[in-house]
Amino acid sequence: MSKTIILKKEDVFDSIETIAGQIVKNNSPMEDIVLVGIRTGGAFLASRLQKAIGRLSSPAPLIGILDITLYRDDWTRIGPAPVVGKTELPFSVDNKTVVLVDDVLFTGRTVRAAMDALMDYGRPKKIELAILVDRGEGCRELPIMANYVGGVWDTAPDETINVYLKEEGFDDHAAIEGKRAA
Secondary structure, rough: EEEEEEHHHHHHHHHHHHHHHHHHHHOOOOOOEEEEOOOHHHHHHHHHHHHHHHHHOOOEEEEEEEOOOHOOHHHHHHOOOOOOOOOOOOOOOOOOOOEEEEEOOOOOHHHHHHHHHHOOOOOEEEEEEEEEEOOOHHHOOOOOOEEEEEEEEOOOOOEEEEOOOOHOOOEEEEEEEEOOOO
16 A cells, blocks of 8 residues: 655645634634634644634634534444544534634545534524545535635545644654555
8 A cells, every 4th residue: 555645744734724824814703703623633723723823813713523423324334333423512613613624634524514503503594614635526415515624635436534633642644555655
């Protein structure tokens, strides 16, 4: 299996800083903005975005974590006992602009599941999507696009893009992996 690095540590940092700046620019004043990370990678990125936004605007937005396991359309195929993580939304999403955060946008199904889950917690005024890596519209199965993107890489179906983060014990980077990744 081959691996091609597409984002190095400094690229991940720069992408988060750029996305934070775009969120502040598009949503000032920031009083009704909340960040909701999709567990697991999106939750780590949402925390970093919160800090980056806090350096640009005060106050920093509130942050929550959303587990979408039971909202996935393939959860019955995951196994007989899917591992369900905890959703942590210590605020109301009613009438808020929710910025959903995830690491990779591929088919759009994860984001659809996240929006379904989010609606069980209230009715946001608006939902935006921040993604570190977009695999391109050629892979999309649902009509979902990100508002904020670190970068777009078109990939073949037999390739994957994995984001590795320090919170999970890795050096920050993203890589295309698969038979044709080199």
